[in-house]
Amino acid sequence: MIDPISDSAPEQALDQEQQQDSLQAHFQPNISADEIEQVYHLKRAQPLLQVFTALFHGGFDGVLVRLLVLRELAADTASSSFTRADINTRLAYLLPESLETVLMRLRTNQLLAWDAQQAVYRVTPMARNVLSAIDGLLTLGKEEDTADMGFLLSQVAGAQVMGGVTVDQLNHLLGRLVDLTEEFSDAIASGSEFRLRASQAKWHMACDWVEKGSEILRAITSDENADSATHRAAQAIGRAQSALLNMQGMFSRALNQIERQRVHLGQSGLSTTDIKRWLLLHEDLASLAEGAIDQPVVPLFITPAEMIDVAETELLADRASNVVSNGLPTGTDAPTTVSDGPAMQQELDEWLARLSDFAALGNFPSIADEGPKSIPVQDSLLPATFAVASYRASLLPLLGDADEARLQGxxxxxxxxxxxxxxxDEMIQLPDLHVAAMSLASLSLSLNPEGDKSDE
Structure with missing residues (x-):
């Protein structure tokens, strides 16, 4: 016979009345707590909620010890009952006083059942359900789920397989999808590269969960036994998933815009992003300035009165320097300068005349009509000094330049x-007094297909 801990009927009625009065104290005077639908559902789950209260009430250390004892006893599947000696042996690392306190709390809140006839403890079914839910949450917490969708989706999947998926479970998943969409939109609007890349990694994780949950949603929407509210919730989740998947283009455009605006530091290959990433690796940025500054910077301040005095002094000094005290200065001859323009122009005219003779098959060089139509470039540039030859060579790329040909001169x-x-790209050695070597090149006539006859 299992002995549950229970109070007398009058005491239970008194406790319920006190709880009702304390609950009503949180609501408006003209509102009854029993008229709220969610209050009704939560009151129906009072035994289960009291179990969670018994486990998680108090400090973290106390919660940890209670869960430790309950998990140790529930993990032993060799026997369904435990004597006090078995419990003491299994949990010998705990102090007897602490173990006694925990066992009393678990027994009082229906997490452990005491069989007085056999003098053994048993783990209640409610305790196993609570531990299963907690273990599922802890297991998913160990995995890398930055989107925090794994537990919600697993609850929906499990309930759908058992045929008991509820609208509340679907709404929890829908709410998480809406939160992620708003978070990603804020990251895109922020323009921060680091926040964008972190959100994009979370977006990829969320898309993986969306792909896994698509089959579950299709099964829910195709279920004829599901009510209209469940269908509407599933369809809303599908629309939220589509909005989430469509954000890939928004991420790409935002990152491309940041890439175009990135500033590089000279020719070092470093960008402002690299500098910021390096700075984020240092927890104490002020320590980077140690040894870099010998003494603190002393700011210099100037008042408006001092600024006026300085401006007035500068103005009067400029006026005094322009005053002529002894009349006009005596005249001086302008300095004689020699312009290199005419000599350069003469050299250009002579060079143009030589190339014109070559183009007309005349005297540059002296060849007959049956002679070659191209000559080495050094034959046209030399003989000349190095300066003249360099000047002539600098003009060669202008030959055939259509843009230059449309001008005058x-x-x-x-x-x-x-x-x-x-x-x-090859070089040729030359037996010249001024030019030792020159790039191998040639000058050739550009004739039309009919030759010179078209020019006659």
């Missing part, structure tokens, strides 16, 4: 010549 005439400049 000597360089435009040079660009319109039917001469093609063909450079290469």
């Amino acid at each position: 000597a360089t435009a005439e040079l660009a319109r010549l039917p001469v093609t400049f063909t450079p290469s």
Whole structure:
């Protein structure tokens, strides 16, 4: 015979009346607590809620010891009953006084049942249900679930398999999806790269759970025995999942925008993101300044009166320097300067005349009509000094330049010549007094398919 701990009927009625009065004290005077639907459901679950109160009331150390004792006894599947000697042996690492207190609390709140005839303890079914729920939550807490959807989805999946999924369970899952969507939207609106990347990792985890839960939702929506409220909740979860999946493009656009605006520090390859990531690795940023500054920076302040005095002094000094005390200064001859413009222009004209002769198959070089139509570039640049040869070589890329040919002037005439400049990466040694080596290149005539006859 199992002996439950119970009070007399008058005492129970008195306790219920006191509880009702204390509960009503939290509501408005014109509102009855029994008129609230959720109060009715919670009152129906009072035995179960009292079990959680017995386990989790008080400090964390006391809660830990109660769960430890209950889990140790429930984990022993060799026997369904335990004598006090068995309990003392199994929990010998606890003090006898502490063990006695815990056993009394568990027995009083229907987590342990005492069989007076056989003098043994038994773990009640309610205690096993509570431990199963707690173990499931603890197991999922060990896994890397940054989206915090695993436990909610497992509850929905288990209830759906057993045929007892409720609207409240679906609403809990729907609420978590809405929270995640708002969290990701805030991260995108913040413009913070670090917050975006952290939210994107959580988004990928949430999408994995969404993919796992899609089959469960399809089973719920296709169940003909489910009521309309369950169908509506499942459809709302489907819409929330779609909104969550559509945020991939928003993450990509936000990260691309940050990538375009990233600032790099010179040619070092470091960016502001790298600097911030390095700074986040240091808990004490002030310690980085140790040894970097010999003495504190002393700020200098200036009052408006001092600013006016300085401005007035500068203004009067400038005026005094411009005053001519002894009349106008005597005149002086302007310095004689030699302009290199005409010499450079003459060199350009001579160079243009030589290339024009070559283009007309004339005297540069002296070749006949049957001669070659291209010559090495050094034959056109030399003989000349190194400066003149360098100047001529700098003008060669203008040959055939369409943009330059549309302009006016000597360089435009040079660009319109039917001469093609063909450079290469090789070098050629030259027997010249001023130029020892030169890039291997050639000048060739640009003739149309009919040759010179079209020009006649």
